[in-house]
Amino acid sequence: DSGVTQTPKHLITATGQRVTLRCSPRSGDLSVYWYQQSLDQGLQFLIHYYNGEERAKGNILERFSAQQFPDLHSELNLSSLELGDSALYFCASKGQTSLGGNTIYFGEGSWLTVV
Amino acid sequence: QQQVKQSPQSLIVQKGGIPIINCAYENTAFDYFPWYQQFPGKGPALLIAIRPDVSEKKEGRFTISFNKSAKQFSLHIMDSQPGDSATYFCAASRANDYKLSFGAGTTVTVRA
Numbered sequence A: 001d002s003g004v005t006q007t008p009k010h011l012i013t014a015t016g017q018r019v020t021l022r023c024s025p026r027s028g029d030l031s032v033y034w035y036q037q038s039l040d041q042g043l044q045f046l047i048h049y050y051n052g053e054e055r056a057k058g059n060i061l062e063r064f065s066a067q068q069f070p071d072l073h074s075e076l077n078l079s080s081l082e083l084g085d086s087a088l089y090f091c092a093s094k095g096q097t098s099l100g101g102n103t104i105y106f107g108e109g110s111w112l113t114v115v
Numbered sequence B: 001q002q003q004v005k006q007s008p009q010s011l012i013v014q015k016g017g018i019p020i021i022n023c024a025y026e027n028t029a030f031d032y033f034p035w036y037q038q039f040p041g042k043g044p045a046l047l048i049a050i051r052p053d054v055s056e057k058k059e060g061r062f063t064i065s066f067n068k069s070a071k072q073f074s075l076h077i078m079d080s081q082p083g084d085s086a087t088y089f090c091a092a093s094r095a096n097d098y099k100l101s102f103g104a105g106t107t108v109t110v111r112a
Helices: none
Strands: A005-007 A010-013 A019-024 A031-038 A042-050 A053-057 A064-068 A074-078 A087-096 A102-106 A110-114 B004-007 B010-014 B020-025 B033-038 B045-050 B056-059 B062-067 B072-077 B086-092 B106-111
Touching: A005 A087, A010 A019, A019 A087, A019 A110, A031 A074, A042 A064, A042 A074, A074 A087, A102 B033, A102 B045, B004 B086, B020 B086, B033 B062, B045 B056, B045 B062, B045 B072, B072 B086
Parallel strands: A010 A110, B010 B106
Antiparallel strands: A005 A019, A019 A074, A031 A042, A031 A087, A042 A053, A064 A074, A087 A102, A087 A110, B004 B020, B020 B072, B033 B045, B033 B086, B056 B062, B062 B072, B086 B106
């Protein structure tokens, strides 16, 4: 168990709809990263938040947005959904390893199916 | 554009064999190179990571070899076991942002 919690685990929705994915980072971690994993694109970085502020954007569509709240949980909002948005969405947080360095810990993901 | 290229796409070994997965990167600003292991239905889990100031790192049966001049790094799984059957991803980032660029993944199957 990485300590990163994501909900929901599975979600099926129709094209054109909007969904919200939720993430709670590991206790004490201030950073939250969102990644998308699909068969054709692999694991792609979407966006990074640190202590409520956006720090970096990757291959995130304009139809997608995210935010990090004062309690450090984060939400990824996906709107005007298309069939191609079907993917596994991962949240990750940055924290220290047992050896003292930093690394990224991933949650178990939210499976989104757009029909 | 894919910043980290990973090969092979899949491989099958017998128990006790040594699967080797290779990765290459272009961005010389990368200075953090982790490997992740992913089982079906689970998130990627950190396996081992290396920084460019060392050429090799071992953790248990997993070894990373790193060649900074060639901009390549590889994962060796020593004495592989059926429980090692998973998809392995190499990744790279700058250590100050941890914005990981992932390879395409290698599916390893270890046959008993």
